Amino acid sequence: MRVLGAFVAGLMAVGSLAAAPQGHAADLLSQVKSSGELVVGTEMQFAPFDFSEDGEHKGLNVEVFDEIGKELGVKISFVDLPxxxxxxxxxxxxxxxxxxxxxxxxxxxxRYRFTSPIADASVALLKRAGDSSVAKPEDIAGKVVGAGKASSQLEQLKAYVATLPGGAEVREYVDNNQAYADLAAGRIVAVGNSLPNIAYVAEQRSETFEVVLPPFGKKVYFGYLGRKDADTAPLLDAIDAALAKMKADGRLAAIQKKWFGVEMDVPAQVTDPNV
Known part of the structure; x- marks a missing residue:
């Protein structure tokens, strides 16, 4: 009976360990360093930040996270999702x-904790090259435009359209490449997206697209984010420290210039967003 009792007690002890919360065994930074890998979620349809070319993941995010990985001493793995x-x-x-x-x-x-901003995200319009019917943002009134589904750019485009006489029809796209395809085909007159994105697209396909200036959206910024909890905080603190170092030594500016054509002056933190 003593042997049986010891066996049952052992099972109960194992059960207690299994039932104990595992998330607090180590914070997320400790877990990342222990595994040697930081796993990053993104959508690879958002050039020049993330895109696939000849089966290879390219873009600003690849280079920025490569530097973050060096600072943290871990490798970076990306997960691509809509x-x-x-x-x-x-x-x-x-x-x-x-x-x-x-x-x-x-x-x-x-809902989430953001890192230090890494780029300007003000929203502007992309139109077909040579389309004189859209010379300024308000010219989309009464026309059909588009933006990426579940994006801040879509919400800002909807808010802007609501201020125009007669409004405009806003179509939602699973990804921006589909919106650009409809724009090139003449099914819509403009796509609302962040200025860095559409400037890159217009530069790559100058025979097809042009940027409509000035941006119609409020001044906003891009950042990375994680969960807003105590376990995630040390990891985001470490990423912020890496970004601050990259801003100070010019690495971030060099990456911005490579992918945007210009360096972008961004604040150390955003505490009160305009949207």
């Missing part, structure tokens, strides 16, 4: 950080 699945994927624990990058907004700050 944008409307990326934030749910973070909450489900499929990865530790979201690249995106993500427009820093009031609503998102309530």
């Amino acid at each position: 944008w409307d699945s990326v934030l749910p994927g973070l909450e489900a624990g499929k990865f530790q950080v979201v690249a995106g990058p993500v427009t820093i907004t009031k609503a998102r700050m309530e």
Whole structure:
């Protein structure tokens, strides 16, 4: 009976360990360093930040996270998902950080913690090259425009359209490449997206697209984000420290210039977003 009792007690002890919360065994930074890998969620349809070319993942995020990985002493692995699945994927624990990058907004700050901003995210319009019917943002009134589903750019486009006489029809696209395809085919007159994105697209396909200036959106910024909890905080602190070092030594500016054509002056932190 003593042997049976000891066996049962052992099972109960194992059961107690299994039932104990495992998330607090180590914070997320410790877990990442222990595994030697930081897993990052993103959507690879958001050039120049993330895109696939000849089967290879390229873009600004690849280079920025490569530097972050060096600072943390870990390798970087990316998970590619449709944008409307990326934030749910973070909450489900499929990865530790979201690249995106993500427009820093009031609503998102309530739910997630953002890193230091890495680029300007002000929203502008992309049109077909030579389309004189859209010379300025307000010329989209009464026309059909588009933007990426579940994006801040879509919400800002909808808000802007609501201020125009007669409004405009806004179509939602699973990814921006589909929106650009419809724009090139003449099914819509413009796509609303962040200025860095559409400037890159217009530069790569100057015979097809042009940027409509000035931007119609409020001044906003892109950042990376993670869950807003105590376990995630040390990891985001470490990423912020890496980004601060990259800003100070010029690495971030060099990466911006490579992918945007210009360096971008961004604040150390955004505490009160304009949207």
